[in-house]
Structure formats: C-alpha cells, structure tokens
Amino acid sequence: MVKAGAEDMIKDENRDPILLAITGASGSIYSFKFIEILRDLGQEVHLIVSSTGEQVSKIEIKEDGFQALIRMAHTVYSPDNLAAAPASGSSRWKAMVILPCTMGTMASIAHGFSQNLIHRAADCFLKERRPLILVPRETPLNRIHLQNMLLAEKAGAVIYPAMPSFYHQPGNIDEMASFFAGRLAEFMGLRVDGLKRWHGID
DSSP: OOOTTOHHHHHHHTOSOEEEEEOSSSOHHHHHHHHHHHHHTTOOEEEEEOHHHHHHHHHHSHHHHHHHHHHTOSEEEOTTOTTSGGGSTTSOOSEEEEEEEOHHHHHHHHTTOOOSHHHHHHHHHHHTTOOEEEEEOOSSOOHHHHHHHHHHHHHTOEEOOOOOOOTTOOSSHHHHHHHHHHHHHHHTTOOOTTOOOOOOOO
16 A cells, blocks of 8 residues: 555654554444554554454454454553553554444543543543544444544544445445445545546546
C-alpha cells in the first residue's frame, strides 16, 4: 500500500503514534484490518484491549488472529494500568480510535467516568483537544445510546459508526472490512493507496 521510496517521508509525517483501543462490541475484524493498514503505512500504533474486547476478538478472529493483531502493535497496555502513558495528557499522540466502541464505553466517556485506561485515555484526548474517534457497532439504538453519542460529540469526539459500504462491490467479508478500515485511516489524514474510490456514474 506504500509507494516505493516514500517510506521515510511517511514515517516522518506519522511521528506521533496512534492509540487504538478495542472493547467488547462485535467488529474486531475492523480492528485487525485497521492496525494492518497502519502498519503497512509505517504508522506506530499503541494498543489497549479490554477483557471483553479480548474475549470477543478471540471468537470473531480466533486466537491466531488476535495474537497476530497484538504483534502488530508497537506497545500494548493493560486496561487496568491507570499509570500507563495514555493516562496522562502530557503524552504525545496523533489520535485515539476506539474500534469497536461498546455502548458502555460510550457512556463512560460521555459522562467522564474513568473506570479503566481506555476511559481515562479518552478523557485525556478530549481535555487536550486531540482527535478521538469512537466507532460504535450497535443496533438498534435506544435513546440513552443516542444521547450519549451526542454528549461525546459535543465534547469533541467523532462518532464514526461501523457501517460497511457496498458500492465498491466487496467480494467477501475481508474486502468489506478492509475498505472500512481504509476509509477510517484516510479520515484521519493518512493516504491508503489502492483503496477503491467513487468516480461517479456516467
């Protein structure tokens, strides 16, 4: 995905790492494809996985897939370690992405209730005015879900639902997840070569 000869430039542009958090909603295939794309772009990624996020990931992408995902991260933090670097606003980051984001995590962030490192890191990103992208995967949505998403958005987060696209005619789940992950990476300002694009209808 990276153009030949551009690796050094990309690494320089992406000097600050991205913090990726995985919680217990369905959608760990998106997390896998996202970190895979970032790795190919030379982007450093730090990772936090909640206990339920690990459980669901091992069901959806199996043990081997989960371990491969872990290996692609530069640093992995325990969700219980509130003394880790992401718990401080002084740490430098390009952005934080919670993918997927449970409604419980959404509620904790919306109301400033830091029960673990994921919640605390998100709180730091909001107070430091850094990009925080929350990727919910829930349906249907009740009023509490909607209100919490609105509160998080008002506080500065971006709500980026895990909604797959079909106009690029994915041939399988892998292609569908890769396209969503690529679009998310480009939303963050990165360039993903080879991503299918809409060129209009003649």
